[in-house]
Amino acid sequence: MMIRDAHAIDRPRERLRQNGAQQLTNQELLAIIFRVGIKNLSVTQLAANVLTHFEHLHDIKEATIEELIEINGIGEVKAIELLAAIELGRRVSAKQVQNRWTIRTPDDAATLLMSDMTNLKQEHFVVLYLNVKNQVIHKQTIFMGSLNASIVHPREIFREAVKRSAASIICAHNHPSGNPAPSSEDIDVTKRIQHAGEVLGIELLDHVIIGDHQFISLKEKGFM
Template identity: 45%
Template sequence: MRINELADYQKPKERMLNHGASELSHAELLAILINTGRKGYSSLDIAHELLRSVSNLKELKSLSLNDLNQIKGVGVYKALTLKAAFELGERMHSGSVEEKVQINSPKDVANYMMAKMEHLKQEQLVVLFLDAKNVVFKQKIIFIGTLNSSIVHPREIFNEAIKQSSHSIILIHNHPSGEVTPSNEDIETTKRLIQCGAIIGIEILDHIIIGDHQYLSLAEEGYID
């Protein structure tokens, strides 16, 4: 059934006007973003098709423009609209550098980065660059792949830290398995980087491992001094 064939109280936009966004299903919210259907299919039908293409709602944000464009009736412009909405949602959930996020605990780091990293399919090492008040002013992906002290070179991290005049930095990486127990390589790589930071006067405050809805702080758990 097409959207215009539904009674007004059943249409996503009307339901949102009358009841608010929180009362709408995932498909109805997506249908509003998609806006128009294709021949024989409503925007709501396309929204359901899009949801069937992923195993959970969070996987939507990892879909590329090409992935979205494969759904008949989406197209480039609707794909751009969806990607923009997903990105805004992620930024609202985790905060952005422009919002002057201050780090006072490992939990602050997890709240800031969890949504961005917990569902990545490959390990990434991200560095947060902080000022003297522990406010994040930049973040950067330094390395993609399994951490190894012979591969993750300190210069990649500290060149950027020096260039940015960072007071301190925090390391974060994800475990695609969802588990957060650090490997020996995680610990040894971190210790090596801490030693390098001490020599040049840039402190590594912590190394946070992000898993599936969980995190671990190497400093908090006593793996590093």
């Protein structure tokens, strides 16, 4: 049975209109994104297939089109629609958080970054640019790849800081292994950035390493 054949009160679209999106299940929200089913599979069954395929809901944001179309009933169009919806939601969430976020502790920085960085398969080096009130005015990924001193050059970091009139910065990168323990290279890079900031008068407040839903602050550990 297609979703259009269901009684109106049971349709996810009708439930959203009457009760709000917060009241819908994950399956119902996916059904709205997919809109219609296919032959022999209703749209709610398609949504159930997707949820069964992934161990956790947040795993969907890391899925590729190729992985999604392996799921019974999901073709390229539905895979693209789903990934587009997830990316739009991520951008809205990130913008809302970033616009109001003030960094007072390493936990604040980690909370801002954790959802985007904890499940990345490749290392990302990200910089938060702060004003004099320690409010985030900009976030930028400086590079992707293995962290080493030759790649992470302070000029790339502080060029953006000068452009944004940032008073201070916080650096962060992820360890895809899940273990946030700093390497000797992590510490060396941090000291180079810290020294460059001292010369320019733009303080490096911290360097946070993100692991699997955990983090380490190099400042708290005494490495800077």
